[in-house]
Amino acid sequence: MPLLWCLLGLVASSVCAASPVRDRVSDTGATRHKLLLISFDGFRWDYDRDVETPNLDKLAEDGVKAAYVTPPFLTITSPSHFTMLTGRYIENHGVIHNIWFNTTTQEKKQYYMTQFVDSYWDNGSLPIWITAQRQGLKAGSLHFPGTAATYKGETVRVRQVEPRFYDHSNETDWRLNIDKVIGEWFHQHDLDFVSLYFGEPDSTGHSYGPDSPERQNMVRQVDRTIGYIRNKIQDYGLTEQLNVIITADHGMSTVLRGGLVEEIILSKIPGFSFRDIEFQLLDYGPVGMLLPKEGMLEKVYEALRGAHPHLHVFKKEDVPARLHYSNHPRLLPIILIADPGYIVNGLLPVHYSKGEHGFDNDLMDMKAFFRAVGPDFQKNLLVGPFDMVDLYPLMCHLLGISPETNDGHLDNTKHMLVSKTNTGEDKDRVQKNPDMDVMIGLSAAVGVLLLVFVIATSYIMWKRTKA
Numbered sequence: 001m002p003l004l005w006c007l008l009g010l011v012a013s014s015v016c017a018a019s020p021v022r023d024r025v026s027d028t029g030a031t032r033h034k035l036l037l038i039s040f041d042g043f044r045w046d047y048d049r050d051v052e053t054p055n056l057d058k059l060a061e062d063g064v065k066a067a068y069v070t071p072p073f074l075t076i077t078s079p080s081h082f083t084m085l086t087g088r089y090i091e092n093h094g095v096i097h098n099i100w101f102n103t104t105t106q107e108k109k110q111y112y113m114t115q116f117v118d119s120y121w122d123n124g125s126l127p128i129w130i131t132a133q134r135q136g137l138k139a140g141s142l143h144f145p146g147t148a149a150t151y152k153g154e155t156v157r158v159r160q161v162e163p164r165f166y167d168h169s170n171e172t173d174w175r176l177n178i179d180k181v182i183g184e185w186f187h188q189h190d191l192d193f194v195s196l197y198f199g200e201p202d203s204t205g206h207s208y209g210p211d212s213p214e215r216q217n218m219v220r221q222v223d224r225t226i227g228y229i230r231n232k233i234q235d236y237g238l239t240e241q242l243n244v245i246i247t248a249d250h251g252m253s254t255v256l257r258g259g260l261v262e263e264i265i266l267s268k269i270p271g272f273s274f275r276d277i278e279f280q281l282l283d284y285g286p287v288g289m290l291l292p293k294e295g296m297l298e299k300v301y302e303a304l305r306g307a308h309p310h311l312h313v314f315k316k317e318d319v320p321a322r323l324h325y326s327n328h329p330r331l332l333p334i335i336l337i338a339d340p341g342y343i344v345n346g347l348l349p350v351h352y353s354k355g356e357h358g359f360d361n362d363l364m365d366m367k368a369f370f371r372a373v374g375p376d377f378q379k380n381l382l383v384g385p386f387d388m389v390d391l392y393p394l395m396c397h398l399l400g401i402s403p404e405t406n407d408g409h410l411d412n413t414k415h416m417l418v419s420k421t422n423t424g425e426d427k428d429r430v431q432k433n434p435d436m437d438v439m440i441g442l443s444a445a446v447g448v449l450l451l452v453f454v455i456a457t458s459y460i461m462w463k464r465t466k467a
């Protein structure tokens with residue numbers, strides 16, 4: 001009988017060898033890599049044009065560079081980052097401003113404190129961290145807007161929220177944060193997705209203006225940081241496992257001042273009175289919002305309309321549809337949008353920054369930069385512009401998760417990917433089911449065993465007959 005045992009052993013070992021290895025395989029059957037999303041706040045699309053940026057250039061050589069990304073309107077930090085995380089226009093996700101406000105109590109919370117108002121963020125759209133976690137992945141976030149909030153009872157499980165009054169420009173801190181994300185979160189804890197936020201070059205752009213040497217210096221710091229990130233990824237052996245997307249929430253434009261222009265100051269507009277206003281959101285850059293007292297809407301609207309050649313006054317429902325900033329109950333009935341270079345002031349000009357954003361997203365100064373590198377991205381590829389909402393479906397595709405309802409289209413970004421992941425073919429083909437693999441393997445083994453049994457029995461019978 002040794003022949004039989006030999007055959008049985010052979011069958012058993014071949015079944016073992018054929019068992020599917022549960023690698024990082026997504027539901028679509030494609031190999032799933034990790035993803036790091038990095039945002040450098042206010043990094044305008046063309047900030048690499050007047051500064052030497054060897055690391056950004058190398059990144060473009062090794063990966064994909066887009067001409068620019070069009071952020072959603074209103075082009076400011078929290079709303080735009082939440083579009084990155086949800087793929088929804090601002091009127092659809094409802095994080096309409098950096099400032100949380102209550103028109104009844106007149107209360108306003110600034111950017112930092114707004115991060116902790118759960119109901120402001122958890123407003124019907126789920127950020128990608130929660131979706132990834134619900135589909136079995138491990139997600140993390142460091143300093144990214146929206147990180148502190150709880151969504152449908154769930155937070156991003158691994159997170160670090162910056163302390164109040166945090167210095168967002170400290171390069172030593174940047175490196176510690178990178179060490180944490182790459183060394184601890186990706187390497188040690190094996191996270192699948194992390195979003196990482198840096199508050200520059202936005203602050204420097206505000207303080208000194210987008211054309212200043214200070215802003216150029218900060219771009220050099222960003223460039224060094226990108227070199228540092230790529231070295232860390234290599235040190236931990238993650239280069240072939242980790243896709244990296246680096247982008248920004250908006251750009252930056254120079255504010256016109258110094259007697260060169262007639263500033264927009266609402267209190268100086270004839271026929272306009274703050275006595276007619278119930279609640280106002282003014283002095284936050286180029287966009288303002290007003291809630292007139294009952295019965296005063298037409299009066300306020302007529303007083304402001306055409307009052308300044310660089311101020312556009314809209315009833316909320318008349319804001320141009322392309323801006324997607326009209327259809328949300330949190331938006332106030334009158335929306336004021338200034339032309340490039342202008343700021344909407346209330347009583348007095350209290351706003352002294354040299355650079356500003358928040359303008360119409362059609363303005364080139366508002367466009368953000370974009371680079372991507374990693375196993376799923378093509379190399380040395382320059383692509384045209386796309387909209388920020390299109391980033392979300394791309395990230396879901398890379399992570400192999402089913403997206404929530406969103407306003408983006410994978411068709412607008414998938415050409416950046418290497419052919420095996422960019423065709424969408426993996427979606428259309430029959431879903432690869434590991435249980436099915438096991439069934440096929442077992443059936444084959446049973447078949448072989450039956451064959452062996454028949455051959456062995458016949459052999460024994462033949463030998464007996466011969467004997």
Ligand SMILES: [Zn+2]
Pocket residue numbers: 041042076077078202249250
């Ligand atoms: Zn910003």
